[in-house]
Structures are given as structure tokens and as C-alpha cells.
Ligand code: OOG
């Protein structure tokens with residue numbers, strides 16, 4: 139019988155290869171990994187409770203290999219093939235992010251594993267954006283962009299053939315899996331040669347640097363790879379001391395006792411040499427798109443918690459009266475901290491007010507005594523209060539649209555913010571993708587429910 143390599147194994151191999159490749163392409167990324175590793179070790183030494191929490195949820199072991207990447211695609215065909223390729227690695231599209239309201243002409247999803255065991259085996263995720271060419275105002279330029287995109291094939295024939303083989307037979311053997319990861323890696327590689335004229339690149343660039351970044355190149359080069367830190371402020375201040383040009387403002391919620399969602403900061407983009415070659419003449423130039431980023435992840439919020447987050451963030455930005463930037467950074471941090479004072483900052487309160495998602499665990503003594511064993515909120519709270527059950531935060535595995543727009547803008551230049559008159563279009567995105575995106579809230583709810591059911595079943599057994 140043929141032995142299939144698990145999707146977790148294929149994803150792990152691919153994630154490791156990608157990290158090796160990006161370290162060679164962007165040496166700053168290697169420095170970042172070392173720094174993040176040091177700070178993580180230090181944080182775990184200083185915060186034994188955090189270490190215990192991460193051990194309990196299974197995140198501790200995955201931390202050193204945890205990273206996300208980002209790519210930008212040019213057409214529906216590219217996006218739907220990308221979905222098929224990621225499925226081989228056990229990565230599925232979760233969430234819809236519309237960046238158009240923030241002035242970036244893309245909409246996006248994140249490909250990632252879904253079950254907690256799979257996430258803990260390898261949490262590699264890729265923020266994947268689709269360029270909305272229909273938003274290019276100039277019809278001639280739009281046509282030229284479409285033509286350039288229609289000529290490119292971002293996957294090798296072998297990568298597509300192996301993807302189809304996986305779909306038909308339900309797996310890949312050892313040798314095919316190895317060929318697959320190496321072939322797919324090529325899609326994400328940086329190419330110094332761009333198959334368009336320098337003039338077309340410049341025209342696209344003048345419309346929006348992002349459009350040039352997608353349309354003028356052979357494929358969707360990975361534009362950053364982001365390690366996960368346990369203390370983003372510590373990493374940020376180290377980087378600034380080392381002279382690395384960090385973005386002034388950490389995106390997302392402020393620093394808290396109980397981290398929520400996602401905090402991110404990025405480092406200015408790299409200028410890289412490019413040979414423009416449209417088949418007629420070769421011209422030298424340069425392009426800046428690739429950058430460094432770090433992230434700190436906190437607890438996933440329920441729809442109620444998320445609504446509160448969105449409201450407080452919006453209030454902070456309104457009070458600032460401008461987009462956060464280098465000049466108003468200190469003021470923004472102060473306002474943000476003030477606004478978020480109304481966001482409860484203990485796990486007990488977050489749980490009690492149903493603002494966040496939690497895993498339930500059995501405490502050492504599985505005796506419910508005279509307590510009711512039921513998933514009813516009051517019953518569960520009584521079991522928690524009696525120390526029969528315990529909770530641990532479910533980590534947020536996804537992204538944030540306002541933060542993502544801030545990350546895009548910091549490496550595309552602030553000037554690249556445009557007002558597009560266009561509605562959010564999840565249906566259009568899903569048509570391009572060839573599938574529906576999964577609802578991240580439902581996934582967290584399922585993880586929470588499953589852990590509670592598991593505890594209640596054990597309690598019923600020991601009670602009987
Ligand atoms: C993606 C930016 C979004 C994040 O971490 O929010 C992102 C891009 O620049 O292509 O990676």
C-alpha cells in the first residue's frame with residue numbers, strides 16, 4: 139500500500155524551506171529570527187505563568203517555527219490555483235479582508251490550518267491578496283496590466299500536475315511530496331528579471347506601487363515572513379537601538395496584561411535591483427516591496443469582543459484626527475491606551491462577559507461533587523468557580539484589516555493611499571477563489587465547544 143505523507147508534514151517542510159529561502163534573500167529576516175528567539179526565551183523565564191499557559195494550549199512547542207508570509211496575486215486563475223496548492227499542505231482560506239476602504243486596491247484571505255492539533259503541528263499561514271485591477275482608472279493602463287498578467291504562469295507544470303495528482307488520489311508519496319514543495323517554492327522566489335519595459339513599470343508604479351509589484355514581475359514573490367514574539371515592545375525597542383528602521387506605530391490593540399488579537403510592526407522595505415526586459419531592450423532599475431515584520435498574538439475575540447475592539451480602535455483614530463504616523467506616534471499610543479481602558483483586562487472578566495474564546499480543561503480533581511454537569515453558562519461558571527474546570531485563552535490565528543492596511547502602507551509609502559469608490563465584495567472574491575472562505579468566528583466557537591464537551595463527558599463518566 140502506498141504511504142501518503144501527511145499534509146501537516148508537507149506544510150512543515152514547505153514552511154522551513156520558505157524560511158531558509160527568505161533568510162538568503164533578505165538577511166534582515168535572519169537577524170529578526172535570532173532577536174525574537176532571544177526575547178521569547180527571556181519572556182518565558184520572566185513569566186512562568188505564560189509559559190505554563192502556552193504549554194497547556196500546545197503553543198509552546200510550535201513557537202520557534204511560527205511565522206506567516208504574504209503574497210499578492212494578479213488574477214482569479216492565480217488565486218484559485220493557489221487555493222488548490224495550499225490545500226495539499228492542509229491550508230484553507232479563512233476570513234475575508236477588504237482593504238479597499240483603507241485605500242489599498244486588494245481584497246484578501248489567509249490560508250492556514252484549522253484544527254488546533256494541525257495548527258500546533260505547524261501554524262504556517264499566508265496572507266494572500268488579490269489585486270483589484272478593475273480599480274485602475276486609466277483604461278489603457280488597465281489593458282496593459284491585464285495583458286502582462288495573462289502572459290504569466292506562476293506555477294510550474296510539475297507543481298500543477300502534482301496538485302492534481304493529490305486531488306485525484308488523496309495524497310502524495312514521499313518522493314512526490316518532496317518534489318511538490320521544491321516546485322511550489324519557486325513560485326514565491328524573488329526574480330531580478332522583470333518581463334516588462336521600464337516604462338510600463340513606471341506607469342504602473344505611478345498608479346500605485348502595489349500594482350507595479352504584482353503586474354511587473356514573473357510571480358508573487360513572498361514579500362515578508364513574520365516570526366511570532368511574546369513581547370513585541372521589547373523586540374521593537376531592540377530593533378530601534380540596532381538602527382533598524384521600524385515603523386513608528388505598533389498596529390492593533392495597545393499593550394495589555396492579557397494580550398488580545400494581534401499586534402504587529404514592520405520594518406521598511408528593501409530596495410532591490412531589477413533588470414526590466416520586455417524582449418526588446420534591457421534596462422536597469424530598482425523596486426522596493428519586501429520588508430520585515432514581527433507579530434505578537436493574543437486571545438481570539440467573540441463577535442461581541444470584536445465589536446468592542448473595532449469601536450475603541452475607531453474612537454482612538456477619530457480622536458487622533460489623522461492616520462497614525464511617525465509624527466503623531468506618541469500621541470496615538472497614549473490615546474489608544476486611554477480608549478482601551480474600557481476593555482476588560484483579565485481572563486476571568488473576558489470569559490465572564492463572553493468577550494473572548496477559551497479552551498476548557500479539567501483540573502486535577504475530576505469530581506464535580508453536587509454541581510450540575512451541563513453546558514449551560516451558569517453551570518459552567520459554577521464548575522469554574524469550584525475549581526473543577528479551568529480555562530486557557532484560544533490564540534487568535536487570523537489577521538486584522540485595519541492593521542494589514544497599515545502594514546501595506548508602511549512599505550508602499552504613505553502616498554499610496556487612494557479613495558476608491560467601491561463596495562466590499564466578498565462574493566466576487568469567492569468567485570475568484572473558486573470556493574467560500576471559512577468564517578473564523580465559527581472556527582473558534584467550535585474549538586471552544588469541543589473542549590467543553592470533552593470535559594463534560596469526562597465529568598459525567600467520573601460522576602457515574
Ligand atoms: C500584506 C500585508 C498584511 C499582515 O500581517 O497584516 C499582512 C502585504 O503587504 O501583502 O501581512
Ligand code: NI
Pocket residue numbers: 206207208265362364431545
Ligand atoms: Ni504580515
